[in-house]
Structure formats: C-alpha cells, structure tokens
Amino acid sequence: MKLFDGQxxxxxxxxxxxxxxxxxxxxxxxWSPPGCHPTGCGxxxxxxxxxxxxxxxxxxxxxxxxxxxxxxxxxxxxxxxxPDRVRYPMKRSRKDRGKDKWERITWDExxxxxxxxxxxxxxxxxxxxxxxxxxxxxxxxxxxxxxxHACIGTPNACYTQSGYSCYIPRxxxxxxxxxxxxxxxxxxxxLPGRYDNPEFTIPELIVxxxxxxxxxxxxxxxxxxxxxxxxRGAKLMSIDPRANWASTRAEWHxxxxxxxxxxxxxxxxxxxxxxxLYDEDFVSRWTYGFEQLAERVQDMPVEKAAEITGVDAELIxxxxxxxxxxxPAQIAWGLAIDQKSNGVQxxxxxxxxxxxxxxxxxxxxxxxxxxxxxLELGFGWxxxxxxxxxxxxxxxxYPAYVGLxxxxxxxxxxxxxxxxxxxxxxxxxxxxxxxxxxTCAAQPKRWHDAMANNLEWSFGIDVWMTPTIQxxxxxxxxxxxxxxxxxxxxxxxxxxxxxxxxxxxxxxxGETKGDCEIMYELGxxxxxxxxxxxxxxxxxxxxxxxxxxxxxxxxRDEVVHQKTETLSYRKxxxxxxxxxxxxxxxxxxxxxxxxxxxxxxxxxxxxxxxMEPQLSPxxxxxxxxxxxxxxxxxxxxxxxxxSEGKQIPYLREMNPDxxxxxxxxxxxxxxxxxxxxxxxxxxxxKIVLKAKVSQIVKEGVVHAQHGFWFPEADCEEPVLYDVWxxxxxxxxxxxxxxxxxxxxxxxxxxxxxxxTDKSWDTDxxxxxxRFGKLVIEK
Amino acid sequence: xxxxxxxxxxxxxGCQSCEVACKEEHGIPVGQWGIHLLDDGPxxxxxxxxxxxxxxxxxxLCDLCAKRTAAGKQPSCVHHxxxxxxxxxxxxxxxxQLETKPNQVLFVPKPxxx
Numbered sequence: 001m002k003l004f005d006g007q008x009x010x011x012x013x014x015x016x017x018x019x020x021x022x023x024x025x026x027x028x029x030x031w032s033p034p035g036c037h038p039t040g041c042g043x044x045x046x047x048x049x050x051x052x053x054x055x056x057x058x059x060x061x062x063x064x065x066x067x068x069x070x071x072x073x074x075x076x077x078x079x080x081x082x083p084d085r086v087r088y089p090m091k092r093s094r095k096d097r098g099k100d101k102w103e104r105i106t107w108d109e110x111x112x113x114x115x116x117x118x119x120x121x122x123x124x125x126x127x128x129x130x131x132x133x134x135x136x137x138x139x140x141x142x143x144x145x146x147x148x149h150a151c152i153g154t155p156n157a158c159y160t161q162s163g164y165s166c167y168i169p170r171x172x173x174x175x176x177x178x179x180x181x182x183x184x185x186x187x188x189x190x191l192p193g194r195y196d197n198p199e200f201t202i203p204e205l206i207v208x209x210x211x212x213x214x215x216x217x218x219x220x221x222x223x224x225x226x227x228x229x230x231x232r233g234a235k236l237m238s239i240d241p242r243a244n245w246a247s248t249r250a251e252w253h254x255x256x257x258x259x260x261x262x263x264x265x266x267x268x269x270x271x272x273x274x275x276x277l278y279d280e281d282f283v284s285r286w287t288y289g290f291e292q293l294a295e296r297v298q299d300m301p302v303e304k305a306a307e308i309t310g311v312d313a314e315l316i317x318x319x320x321x322x323x324x325x326x327x328p329a330q331i332a333w334g335l336a337i338d339q340k341s342n343g344v345q346x347x348x349x350x351x352x353x354x355x356x357x358x359x360x361x362x363x364x365x366x367x368x369x370x371x372x373x374x375l376e377l378g379f380g381w382x383x384x385x386x387x388x389x390x391x392x393x394x395x396x397x398y399p400a401y402v403g404l405x406x407x408x409x410x411x412x413x414x415x416x417x418x419x420x421x422x423x424x425x426x427x428x429x430x431x432x433x434x435x436x437x438x439t440c441a442a443q444p445k446r447w448h449d450a451m452a453n454n455l456e457w458s459f460g461i462d463v464w465m466t467p468t469i470q471x472x473x474x475x476x477x478x479x480x481x482x483x484x485x486x487x488x489x490x491x492x493x494x495x496x497x498x499x500x501x502x503x504x505x506x507x508x509x510g511e512t513k514g515d516c517e518i519m520y521e522l523g524x525x526x527x528x529x530x531x532x533x534x535x536x537x538x539x540x541x542x543x544x545x546x547x548x549x550x551x552x553x554x555x556r557d558e559v560v561h562q563k564t565e566t567l568s569y570r571k572x573x574x575x576x577x578x579x580x581x582x583x584x585x586x587x588x589x590x591x592x593x594x595x596x597x598x599x600x601x602x603x604x605x606x607x608x609x610x611m612e613p614q615l616s617p618x619x620x621x622x623x624x625x626x627x628x629x630x631x632x633x634x635x636x637x638x639x640x641x642x643s644e645g646k647q648i649p650y651l652r653e654m655n656p657d658x659x660x661x662x663x664x665x666x667x668x669x670x671x672x673x674x675x676x677x678x679x680x681x682x683x684x685x686k687i688v689l690k691a692k693v694s695q696i697v698k699e700g701v702v703h704a705q706h707g708f709w710f711p712e713a714d715c716e717e718p719v720l721y722d723v724w725x726x727x728x729x730x731x732x733x734x735x736x737x738x739x740x741x742x743x744x745x746x747x748x749x750x751x752x753x754x755x756t757d758k759s760w761d762t763d764x765x766x767x768x769x770r771f772g773k774l775v776i777e778k
Numbered sequence: 779x780x781x782x783x784x785x786x787x788x789x790x791x792g793c794q795s796c797e798v799a800c801k802e803e804h805g806i807p808v809g810q811w812g813i814h815l816l817d818d819g820p821x822x823x824x825x826x827x828x829x830x831x832x833x834x835x836x837x838x839l840c841d842l843c844a845k846r847t848a849a850g851k852q853p854s855c856v857h858h859x860x861x862x863x864x865x866x867x868x869x870x871x872x873x874x875q876l877e878t879k880p881n882q883v884l885f886v887p888k889p890x891x892x
Contacts, residue, residue, distance in 0.1 A: 003862065004862035004863075005862075005865045005875070006852065006856050006857075006859060006863070006864045006865040006866070007852075007862060008851060008852040008856075008857045010849075010850050010851050055802065055803075057854075057857065057858070058857060058858050060857075066862070067857055067858070068795070068858055068859065068860045068862060069795060069799070069858045069860075070793060070795055070860060071793070071794055071795055071797075071798040074795060074798045074799050074802055074858060075798060075802065077802070214791050214793070214860075215793070224791065224793075224860045224861055224862075227789055227791060227860075227861045227862070228862070230789065231789060243820045243822075243828050243830070245791055245792055245820075245832070246791070247828070248819065248820060248827070248828045248829070248830040249788075249789070253827075638792075638793050638794055638795075639794070649808050650798050650801055650802075650808065651798075653808045653809070654794055654798075694820065695820055695821060695822050695828070696820055764808050765808075765809070767808070768807060768809075772807070772808070
C-alpha cells in the first residue's frame with residue numbers, strides 16, 4: 001500500500017527475511033536501544049555472510065511508517081559498532097565507584113554475584129531495601145515494575161522523575177476519570193488501508209497540546225501521521241508556548257505562559273458549555289457531573305484566563321469554538337501536561353473537552369483500547385504477598401500514585417535515600433536509566449550524592465557507560481540493541497489497538513543481551529516462582545508480551561500485526577470497555593466522570609481547578625524580580641532520545657551544544673548575543689548553556705534543552721563526563737508536586753540568564769575522530 | 779531523461795532524515811553534506827503569524843543516488859523522509875506535479891567540479 005507519492009515500492013510484499021545482492025535482508029520493527037518509545041518503525045536490516053550489519057533502511061511494507069525512518073535508527077550502524085560501546089559484563093569493587101577500573105567477567109559470574117547480593121540484602125534488611133530505578137520509553141521502561149516485583153522480588157520499583165512527571169499524570173486522569181486506556185489521537189494505525197479505510201474519518205482538526213509528536217513519537221504515536229492527515233485536509237491547532245515548526249502550520253496558535261494549561265482548558269470548557277456547543281446527547285448518556293463541571297468553569301471566564309495565560313481572549317474563544325464544532329476533532333496531549341503540579345487538573349479538563357464534544361472513541365477522534373488492552377502491569381505483584389506489598393514506599397501517603405503504577409513514590413524515595421526514613425535502601429539497580437544526566441530526576445546532584453554514598457551495592461544495565469552507572473554501580477550488564485535481540489514491540493505499551501511488531505535479531509555484538517532476556521534469566525535465579533513455568537525464553541515472551549494470542553514465530557512471519565480483531569469504535573455502547581461486558585465506561589459510575597468520584601476518594605478536589613506554578617511572576621513576584629524569566633525545559637529534538645545519542649557523530653552534529661532559546665528582546669536586555677555561552681541560575685542551581693536568540697520563545701520566556709552529558713569528557717569522578725556543567729534539572733526543585741503526588745515544575749520554573757566570556761563549544765572534528773571509527777569485533 | 783527531486787516545503791518538518799540517510803548511504807563525514815537542510819525562520823510577520831520554512835538542498839556531492847536508482851530504489855533521502863514530502867522522478871513528470879500544488883521546489887542536481 002502506497003501512502004504518499006515519494007514512497008518506495010521495490011520491496012513491497014517481501015517476506016520477513018530475504019536475500020538481495022549477496023546480503024540477507026531482515027524486516028522487523030524497532031524499539032530500543034537506540035532509545036525510543038514503542039513506535040515500532042519498520043526497518044530492513046542488511047547483513048553480510050560474516051553476520052555483520054552492513055546497513056539499515058526503512059521498510060516500505062510497514063503500515064504506519066511506510067519506509068520512513070528517523071535519524072536515530074538511520075545511524076544504527078554507528079550505534080551498534082561504536083568504539084565506546086560496552087560489549088561484555090563488567091565488575092569493579094565498591095571502593096572504586098566513580099573510577100574507570102572495570103574488569104570483564106562472564107554473564108554467569110555477573111548473575112551469581114547479583115543473585116548472592118539480592119539474597120543477602122533480602123535476608124539482612126528485607127526485600128524492600130532493594131530499589132530498582134528505570135527510565136522512560138525504552139523497552140526497559142514499562143518493564144520496570146516487573147523487574148522489581150517478578151524478577152528481583154522487591155516492591156520498590158521507582159521511576160525517579162519528581163512527581164512521576166512523564167505520562168503517568170495523564171494516565172491517572174485517564175484511569176480515574178475515563179476508566180479506559182489513554183485516549184490517543186486516532187491515526188488509523190490499526191486499520192488495514194489506513195486513512196482510506198471506510199471505517200476511518202480524517203479529523204477536521206488536530207490539536208497539539210503541549211506535545212511535539214513529530215520529533216518525539218511519544219508513547220509510540222508516529223508523530224508524522226499528523227502530517228499525513230494534514231495533507232489530507234486536517235487543520236492544526238497548536239497550544240504551546242513555543243513557536244515550534246508545527247505551530248507555524250497551525251491555524252490557531254495559543255502561546256500560553258508555561259504552566260497555565262489548566263486555566264486555558266477551563267476557559268475553553270467555559271465557552272463550549274456557555275455557548276451550548278457541546279454534544280448534549282453524549283453528555284446526557286455517557287458523562288457524570290456535567291452540571292458541577294459547568295458550575296466550576298464559571299470560575300474561569302475567558303478574560304481571566306487571558307490574563308493568566310497571556311493568550312488573547314478572542315483567540316481563546318475562537319479556539320474553543322473551532323474545537324467544539326470540528327467533527328471529528330482530536331487532541332494529542334503531551335508531556336507538558338505532566339510537568340506541573342497542577343497537571344492532573346489540566347489533564348482532567350482535556351478529557352472533559354474530549355468527552356463533552358463527543359470525540360471519545362469515534363473514528364478520527366480519541367482512540368481508546370478495549371478492556372483487554374493495557375499496560376503490562378501486575379506481573380509478579382501477587383507473589384510478593386500482602387506484607388511486602390504494603391511496604392511499597394508511599395502507598396499510604398500517595399495511594400492514587402503508588403496504587404496506579406505499582407511504583408514507589410519517587411520524591412519519598414529520594415528522601416529515604418538521604419535520610420534512611422521511613423526505611424533505608426541498601427541495594428540499587430539501574431535499569432536502562434541515566435537519571436543523573438538531566439533527564440528523569442529533579443536536582444540530580446542530590447540523587448547522585450544520596451545514591452553514590454548510601455547504596456551499599458548496585459548494578460546497572462545499559463549500552464554505554466553512563467555518568468549514572470559510573471558513579472553508582474559495581475556491576476555493568478551490557479544491553480543489546482533492537483537489531484540484536486528477539487522481542488515484541490506494541491504501540492502505546494499495548495494500550496491502543498494499533499499494532500504489535502516483531503523485533504528481530506539480525507546480528508550479535510559481544511555478549512550483549514536484551515531486557516526481556518536479562519529479566520527472564522535473572523528472574524529464574526532470584527524469583528523462580530515467577531519464571532519456572534516457562535519452557536524457554538520464547539515461551540516467556542509469548543506470554544509476557546503477546547498474552548499467548550500469538551507465538552513470537554507467528555508474529556515474526558507477519559512482522560507487523562495490526563490489531564484488527566480488537567479495533568472497534570464507540571466501545572462504550574458495545575460493552576467492550578468494562579470487565580462485566582455492560583455498556584459504559586469502567587468507572588465507579590459507569591460514565592466519564594467530569595466530577596471524579598475517585599479523586600474525591602483520594603482527598604483531591606473532584607473537579608478541575610487552576611493553581612499557579614509555585615514559582616512564577618504571579619505567585620512569587622519578589623523572587624521574579626531576581627529571576628525575571630519564565631523557564632521551560634526539555635523540548636524534543638530529532639537527534640536525541642533524552643540523554644541518548646550524544647556520542648553518535650551524525651546526531652551530535654545536529655545539536656552539538658546544549659541550547660537555551662531566548663527572545664531577541666530579552667537578549668538585548670541582558671546583553672546576550674546569539675551563540676554566546678550564558679549562566680542560567682535560579683534559587684536551586686546554576687549551569688551554563690549556549691544562547692540561541694530566536695523568536696521561537698516569547699519575550700519573558702526561555703527554553704532550555706535537557707539530557708546533556710559529554711561522552712568525550714573525562715569519565716571519572718568528579719568530572720563524570722561533565723554531567724553537571726549544563727544539567728538543566730539542577731534548576732528544578734524536588735517535591736514541588738501536586739496533592740496526589742503527581743507533577744513537578746519541569747516546564748514552569750523561573751531563572752535569570754547572564755552572559756559569560758567563555759566558550760564550551762563542542763569540537764566536532766574531535767568527536768568525529770574519537771567516535772567515528774566503528775569497531776566490528778567477533 | 780533528466781531526473782530530479784521535487785520537495786513540498788509546505789510540509790517539510792525539518793527532521794533531517796534526508797541529511798543523515800544521505801551521509802550513511804555515501805559515507806560522508808561530519809561537516810559535509812550531500813543534501814543540506816536550510817532553515818528560514820521562525821520570524822514573526824506583521825499579522826502575528828510566523829514564517830518558518832525548511833529547505834533540503836542537494837549539494838555538489840549529490841548524484842541522485844545513482845546506484846540505488848539504477849536498482850529500482852528511491853534515493854535514500856526520498857525513501858526516508860518522515861513527512862513523505864520528497865519525490866524522485868523525471869523532470870517532465872515532476873514539473874506536472876509542480877503545477878498542481880504551490881510551495882514546492884524542484885531540484886535537478888548533478889555533481890560538478892570547478
């Protein structure tokens with residue numbers, strides 16, 4: 001099937017493996033590493049008779065990506081054969097933390113040591129003294145609770161980003177308000193024939209709300225599907241403080257002050273409700289608490305929201321009317337919603353907008369999974385037993401958080417690492433996470449000091465030596481890439497009825513292993529109760545990832561399995577959203593709870609409200625005098641996946657230095673010129689970044705890039721790959737979170753910016769000489 | 779027949795897949811490009827809207843992926859373009875396409891030595 005004029009057709013219809021000009025070509029889907037979300041883009045991997053990777057291309061057979069491929073997979077060969085890649089398990093002694101004193105060991109020795117340590121800490125301090133930390137998006141990300149509960153046998157899995165400020169605040173709203181899986185913008189991903197399938201409707205309007213899906217492919221949404229639909233007539237609305245590229249193709253661009261999304265969303269609800277632009281039939285049949293919501297949003301008239309957000313009142317009205325009258329309309333709501341303590345309320349409003357306009361689970365609207373779709377959660381949990389379950393950190397204080405994701409509340413975890421209260425963590429596990437590198441931790445130096453000093457023993461799993469593992473670990477387990485192991489990728493962690501894809505092993509590099517394989521092998525040693533029923537790894541994979549609906553071999557033959565058997569619309573009518581098979585949504589009232597009985601149970605306001613960011617021109621005017629710029633962070637780039645990619649020359653070349661975007665007027669005001677290195681400071685920290693003077697940000701707002709470390713720098717403490725020099729998360733405070741434990745101000749802080757007379761510019765020639773020579777070893 | 783590349787820059791998102799696909803295909807070092815993304819924007823117009831166009835421009839190194847096209851494949855940049863806004867064809871065919879939609883640009887590259 002050809003989706004656009006430029007699409008190649010040469011290999012359409014080829015099997016999963018075929019020969020071409022003396023090379024073997026293996027079709028498959030990519031997940032990670034290299035880091036990405038579970039988009040499962042189609043790849044063709046070309047290997048020679050020596051079993052070496054020759055090149056990689058996009059697979060034109062893939063129903064969603066159609067041969068298209070981003071730079072992170074295009075540079076796969078540079079990644080897998082990189083001279084700095086760790087290819088074998090390694091160990092070093094506790095006293096050598098922070099030093100490059102690793103020695104190669106075998107997997108058996110590594111597993112033996114780990115199993116012995118796990119048994120020791122369980123016996124001496126209790127299983128809860130073992131803390132396993134994970135990152136986002138990569139295959140290991142959603143496996144984090146399973147690694148803890150099923151594989152190691154501790155209740156304490158922890159995604160370390162203050163307030164779990166990534167995806168889960170939105171999922172919380174979704175679970176409690178909607179009683180369904182995450183409502184993703186519908187791009188016909190599960191429908192054969194895609195946009196031309198008669199079941200599908202091209203949306204009249206796509207809204208990007210605090211999301212840049214084009215570079216990020218967040219949660220497995222192939223962002224450029226939005227471009228496909230725009231070229232088929234969909235209009236775009238952008239709700240984003242930055243004038244990113246997509247916003248320049250939007251008919252409406254609402255450039256709100258960072259952190260004020262809930263105020264804007266409440267005002268849009270106000271307009272739609274007061275002007276009777278909502279879907280009365282849907283509201284009366286399928287929602288709960290509409291009257292209370294209508295009353296609540298009277299607190300946020302458009303003029304008030306205009307004042308708070310800095311968006312023109314008429315533009316807010318126009319946007320609300322445009323969204324309510326476009327049929328269907330869809331909202332891609334992003335990370336920006338999660339990264340504020342008021343984010344759950346902003347998300348609640350966005351769900352309410354989707355609901356009262358009748359866009360939930362309709363073609364071209366918001367697609368949700370059926371009751372059988374969902375995140376892989378719960379593996380091994382029951383076998384922990386009630387006593388151990390009750391010890392998961394934060395279950396009493398933050399039940400809406402801890403109970404939802406079976407994760408220890410991360411702000412409490414940092415404090416426990418520092419103070420040993422309510423109990424001490426003794427052993428650490430770093431599963432695919434480089435949390436010190438300005439990614440998924442606020443104030444990472446605090447994490448560093450607490451972990452490096454107070455964890456008695458740790459091991460890490462990654463592709464590269466990272467500042468995090470270098471600082472904290474005694475054993476390094478080398479991870480294989482997406483072309484070196486057999487596993488399964490499923491769009492949106494399985495929560496959307498889109499597709500499952502086969503990730504196919506094509507080559508072997510050193511003695512690396514994949515996340516699923518490591519979990520299976522280590523789990524057999526540490527928690528045999530959860531793994532002994534499987535006859536081999538593929539049996540485990542078929543259960544864990546495919547629920548025995550297919551074997552891996554069957555999926556591999558298909559390469560991509562579109563989930564046509566579960567894809568249907570208006571499932572609230574057919575009973576497919578509830579375990580009891582009755583119509584409605586899977587909430588206590590059976591309806592979408594505009595008035596949330598679950599929030600009420602957790603002691604939170606059942607209705608959405610607006611709260612200023614904790615530090616802002618409005619809430620702290622005196623501090624703002626000293627730090628007169630609103631700081632937002634972490635916009636995505638094509639070249640990097642958070643901290644990943646800095647050592648790949650072609651990627652580094654696209655964005656060699658960590659940038660801070662500053663408006664030309666502010667640049668003049670603070671005597672900064674384009675390309676100058678500047679100090680960025682607030683009450684929590686001070687770093688240096690390189691100024692990019694651009695109207696991409698409004699006057700009064702700066703945007704700083706995240707995730708920078710410098711693999712070419714000294715790897716040992718205290719330099720530690722220069723991880724502190726430009727680490728924007730040093731300026732983000734810990735525990736500035738919402739009532740339910742969610743959301744921290746990664747995207748709504750304040751700072752000042754002052755020029756320096758120094759340069760830390762990257763020498764790309766050195767990067768090329770150091771990292772450009774690939775190492776293919778047997 | 780003369781071949782070229784037609785690019786719909788209205789929807790070029792600036793992903794740089796073309797640049798990197800080309801570098802990988804031809805082994806071009808950092809600091810050099812076979813196709814290079816030029817960036818005009820964002821700058822604000824009087825009506826408050828922004829101009830921001832991205833133009834992938836073939837360089838003097840571009841041979842339109844002669845080996846690939848001889849084997850029936852698309853040039854690597856065209857094949858991998860995330861927005862799907864590039865087309866490879868005869869200039870005659872592309873010229874017809876150029877008439878059907880504004881905000882496109884047609885390149886007819888050929889390696890040159892001066």
